[in-house]
Amino acid sequence: MAAGVATWLPFARAAAVGWLPLAKKTMPKPPVDKKSRSDEILIVNVSGLRFQTWKNTLDRYPDTLLGSSEKEFFYNEDTQEYFFDRDPEMFRHILNFYRTGKLHYPRQECIQAFDEELAFYGIVPDIIGDCCMEEYRDRKKENQERLAEDTEAEMATDVPLPPNSTPRERLWRAFENPHTSTMALVFYYVTGFFIAVSVIANVVETVPCRPPKGSVKDLPCGEKYSVAFFCMDTACVLIFTFEYLMRLFAAPSRCKFMRSVMSVIDVVAIMPYYIGLVMPENEDVSGAFVTLRVFRVFRIFKFSRHSQGLRILGYTLKSCASELGFLLFSLTMAIIIFATVMFYAEKGTKGTNFTSIPASFWYTIVTMTTLGYGDMVPNTIAGKIFGSICSLSGVLVIALPVPVIVSNFSRIYHQNQRADKMRAQQKVRLARIRMAKKGTTNAFLQYKEDGGLQDHDSDSAALCLKNRSSFEHQHHHLLHCLEKTTNHEFTDELTYSEMCMTESVGYRTSRSTSLSSQQVVSSSCCPRRAKRRAIRLANSTVSVSRGSVQELDTLQVLKSSAVPQSRSSLNARTEDLKLNCEQRDYTAAIISIPTPPANTPDESLPPSPAVPGILRNSRSISSFTHETVKISSL
Amino acid sequence: MSACAKRCKHGLVKFAVSVHKLVTGTLNKDKVDDDLEMTMVCHRPEGLDQLEAQTNFNKRELQVLYRGFKNECPSGVVNEDTFKQIYSQFFPHGDASTYAHYLFNAFDSGHSGSIKFEDFVTALSILLRGSTREKLQWTFNLYDINRDGYINKEEMTDIVRAIYDMMGKYTYPALKTDAPKQHVDAFFQKMDKNRDGVVTLDEFLLSCQEDENIMRSLQLFENVI
Numbered sequence: 001m002a003a004g005v006a007t008w009l010p011f012a013r014a015a016a017v018g019w020l021p022l023a024k025k026t027m028p029k030p031p032v033d034k035k036s037r038s039d040e041i042l043i044v045n046v047s048g049l050r051f052q053t054w055k056n057t058l059d060r061y062p063d064t065l066l067g068s069s070e071k072e073f074f075y076n077e078d079t080q081e082y083f084f085d086r087d088p089e090m091f092r093h094i095l096n097f098y099r100t101g102k103l104h105y106p107r108q109e110c111i112q113a114f115d116e117e118l119a120f121y122g123i124v125p126d127i128i129g130d131c132c133m134e135e136y137r138d139r140k141k142e143n144q145e146r147l148a149e150d151t152e153a154e155m156a157t158d159v160p161l162p163p164n165s166t167p168r169e170r171l172w173r174a175f176e177n178p179h180t181s182t183m184a185l186v187f188y189y190v191t192g193f194f195i196a197v198s199v200i201a202n203v204v205e206t207v208p209c210r211p212p213k214g215s216v217k218d219l220p221c222g223e224k225y226s227v228a229f230f231c232m233d234t235a236c237v238l239i240f241t242f243e244y245l246m247r248l249f250a251a252p253s254r255c256k257f258m259r260s261v262m263s264v265i266d267v268v269a270i271m272p273y274y275i276g277l278v279m280p281e282n283e284d285v286s287g288a289f290v291t292l293r294v295f296r297v298f299r300i301f302k303f304s305r306h307s308q309g310l311r312i313l314g315y316t317l318k319s320c321a322s323e324l325g326f327l328l329f330s331l332t333m334a335i336i337i338f339a340t341v342m343f344y345a346e347k348g349t350k351g352t353n354f355t356s357i358p359a360s361f362w363y364t365i366v367t368m369t370t371l372g373y374g375d376m377v378p379n380t381i382a383g384k385i386f387g388s389i390c391s392l393s394g395v396l397v398i399a400l401p402v403p404v405i406v407s408n409f410s411r412i413y414h415q416n417q418r419a420d421k422m423r424a425q426q427k428v429r430l431a432r433i434r435m436a437k438k439g440t441t442n443a444f445l446q447y448k449e450d451g452g453l454q455d456h457d458s459d460s461a462a463l464c465l466k467n468r469s470s471f472e473h474q475h476h477h478l479l480h481c482l483e484k485t486t487n488h489e490f491t492d493e494l495t496y497s498e499m500c501m502t503e504s505v506g507y508r509t510s511r512s513t514s515l516s517s518q519q520v521v522s523s524s525c526c527p528r529r530a531k532r533r534a535i536r537l538a539n540s541t542v543s544v545s546r547g548s549v550q551e552l553d554t555l556q557v558l559k560s561s562a563v564p565q566s567r568s569s570l571n572a573r574t575e576d577l578k579l580n581c582e583q584r585d586y587t588a589a590i591i592s593i594p595t596p597p598a599n600t601p602d603e604s605l606p607p608s609p610a611v612p613g614i615l616r617n618s619r620s621i622s623s624f625t626h627e628t629v630k631i632s633s634l
Numbered sequence: 635m636s637a638c639a640k641r642c643k644h645g646l647v648k649f650a651v652s653v654h655k656l657v658t659g660t661l662n663k664d665k666v667d668d669d670l671e672m673t674m675v676c677h678r679p680e681g682l683d684q685l686e687a688q689t690n691f692n693k694r695e696l697q698v699l700y701r702g703f704k705n706e707c708p709s710g711v712v713n714e715d716t717f718k719q720i721y722s723q724f725f726p727h728g729d730a731s732t733y734a735h736y737l738f739n740a741f742d743s744g745h746s747g748s749i750k751f752e753d754f755v756t757a758l759s760i761l762l763r764g765s766t767r768e769k770l771q772w773t774f775n776l777y778d779i780n781r782d783g784y785i786n787k788e789e790m791t792d793i794v795r796a797i798y799d800m801m802g803k804y805t806y807p808a809l810k811t812d813a814p815k816q817h818v819d820a821f822f823q824k825m826d827k828n829r830d831g832v833v834t835l836d837e838f839l840l841s842c843q844e845d846e847n848i849m850r851s852l853q854l855f856e857n858v859i
Contacts, residue, residue, distance in 0.1 A: 014761035017761045019797065021845075021848055022817065027850075027854055326656055326657070441726050441727050489805060489806040491804050491806040
């Protein structure tokens with residue numbers, strides 16, 4: 001339970017008086033707290049430094065070491081104090097947590113030492129207050145990364161391939177980490193070399209070479225040595241195709257691989273060649289064919305597999321895309337405005353270059369970026385005035401955001417990282433809080449199962465019940481009062497959904513209707529007894545397979561005791577509850593009526609001696625071992 | 635076909651959102667720091683002797699109570715949101731905020747919008763150490779939401795529904811939608827003696843005193859502190 005809630009519990013319990021006139025039945029007796037209620041000052045001696053605090057302060061968090069009975073292990077009878085052989089400086093922060101409800105992280109302490117102390121005292125680090133949480137997380141991340149780097153560096157030196165990996169896995173590993181084997185490294189460098197060769201060939205084939213004998217015009221080298229270039233191109237494409245197919249074969253998830261950026265680049269790099277092979281050599285399509293050759297320049301992007309820097313650049317551009325896009329948009333606005341103005345200003349001039357507004361776009365862009373090619377110049381005075389305004393504003397519009405973008409890069413990059421981190425952590429934190437909450441709800445259900453709610457005097461109370469803190473007793477009593485007021489009981493999601501399912505099937509047979517009416521009556525008075533019987537039956541190591549009507553449902557029985565109990569034990573007495581309580585590790589027992597008429601497994605019928613009813617009690621306890629022995633019918 | 639249309643619509647919405655983001659930019663204006671409510675009101679309760687005289691607690695009990703209270707609320711007052719939060723922690727299964735609201739109003743006898751230590755202790759004194767009549771009167775005040783001296787069916791239904799909300803969804807047997815109404819009807823059947831549709835304080839006191847269960851339950855809550 002969260003901070004200081006224990007203080008408010010008496011208040012909530014007192015407010016339960018408000019339910020009394022509504023309740024149809026008597027309220028259950030409250031738990032008797034035999035311990036002395038008066039508050040006392042405890043002395044906690046941590047390596048010689050004595051801390052004193054009220055007992056109530058420590059009781060605020062009953063699921064920590066100091067708040068639970070675990071501290072009794074450290075009680076020193078002679079000196080009448082609790083002695084801990086731990087760091088006294090750290091303990092100050094731990095104790096402050098109890099006092100204020102907020103855990104702070106002392107910045108000068110080592111993060112691992114702090115974590116260890118928290119683990120010792122049973123405090124979950126998630127409750128660190130927001131003021132210190134970020135610092136804590138950052139330090140912890142740093143530490144973990146450093147440790148991970150160290151282990152990675154260790155691991156990278158030795159190259160232990162998992163012994164039973166398929167050739168496919170080995171191939172993929174070779175592709176991803178070329179350093180692992182010499183073959184992979186060789187292949188890595190060979191592909192890199194061929195990429196470079198291909199790019200250079202692309203570039204060189206457009207350079208004009210000396211014309212062959214008997215011709216005056218300069219020829220691009222590509223046409224002069226077309227065969228040579230074609231061979232080189234073919235070789236490169238063959239290598240790239242081979243590489244791509246190998247990667248495709250080795251990829252653990254082919255779909256994911258095909259959608260990745262690098263694979264798309266690979267495909268785009270080699271496609272033009274094949275399309276060129278396929279297409280006929282006629283003039284009409286050759287124009288399109290030429291365009292395709294442009295895509296060969298994409299081969300240069302294949303270098304990003306070889307270069308970390310390119311990948312980082314690509315990533316940062318992607319993350320700043322929205323900022324860049326917005327700036328582009330505002331630039332476009334400015335361009336349109338000025339282009340329109342210039343067009344209308346220069347409209348009157350004869351033979352002007354400003355033939356249309358789109359034509360003026362070129363002028364505006366060139367002027368705003370202060371390039372000033374001079375191919376379009378305004379002639380009218382108005383045009384010149386607006387032209388100068390355009391260039392001045394261009395300086396402002398373009399020059400100013402550039403440093404902002406640059407600083408945005410780093411800021412946004414880091415911010416994004418932190419925001420994603422925090423979002424992920426928030427989700428995890430919320431999930432943990434939800435689980436803890438579920439733990440609280442389950443605690444009550446577990447409490448009920450242990451028979452905590454039946455009226456008993458303290459002598460016959462089971463040992464496990466005694467170990468619960470008084471806070472828990474009182475809280476469970478409060479929840480029990482609410483159950484009595486509303487005449488409904490708390491269950492968990494599993495039971496509820498199963499109940500809904502079975503209810504929806506409906507009660508078809510007359511027998512089942514009579515049983516169902518019995519159920520309604522019994523639900524108010526016997527469900528607990530029914531559940532207890534279920535618990536006892538669950539002690540046997542039978543399990544049933546759910547499914548058909550004739551068969552019995554599955555029992556998740558935790559092998560708590562080797563004592564097999566027969567059907568007759570269904571009618572065992574309540575004293576056996578103590579036995580069951582000590583073996584706390586069992587869960588649901590679902591047994592359906594084996595008789596044909598009951599089409600639907602009714603639930604929670606009181607087990608009469610003649611007909612074994614269906615007893616349902618599903619509670620899942622965290623870690624347990626279970627054995628299921630299948631039998632066909634009981 | 636509808637799934638395809640849904641996907642198209644979804645895609646269009648996403649596209650529109652991204653265009654919108656493009657146009658407006660992702661500028662997060664610095665939120666003007668809403669000045670932290672300068673309600674650093676620090677309320678000090680009356681003296682220990684006075685409180686001891688006014689309530690049925692002795693000095694030690696008051697000390698324990700105040701230490702706990704002060705630790706939770708250093709400012710000395712509890713406002714409604716904090717109260718709802720605290721109360722909800724005891725009922726993790728369901729939603730306790732509605733009932734907490736009614737409870738808050740019942741505790742806040744001065745209608746100041748916040749509970750001070752005196753209100754807290756006075757109410758506890760009535761509930762735990764008061765006479766039967768006082769307890770029942772307190773309960774009547776709780777049910778009488780608009781404080782007009784009568785409990786009518788709507789008020790009762792609100793209260794009962796709020797209580798059932800605290801149970802949450804997963805109950806056994808499953809909560810039917812008319813369970814609160816049935817409960818209210820049963821209540822009125824018992825309490826409303828002259829069948830005029832409202833329950834007055836006297837009717838309430840009389841009916842409760844006739845009911846053994848209620849009387850017995852009232853005794854149980856004496857040793858909560």
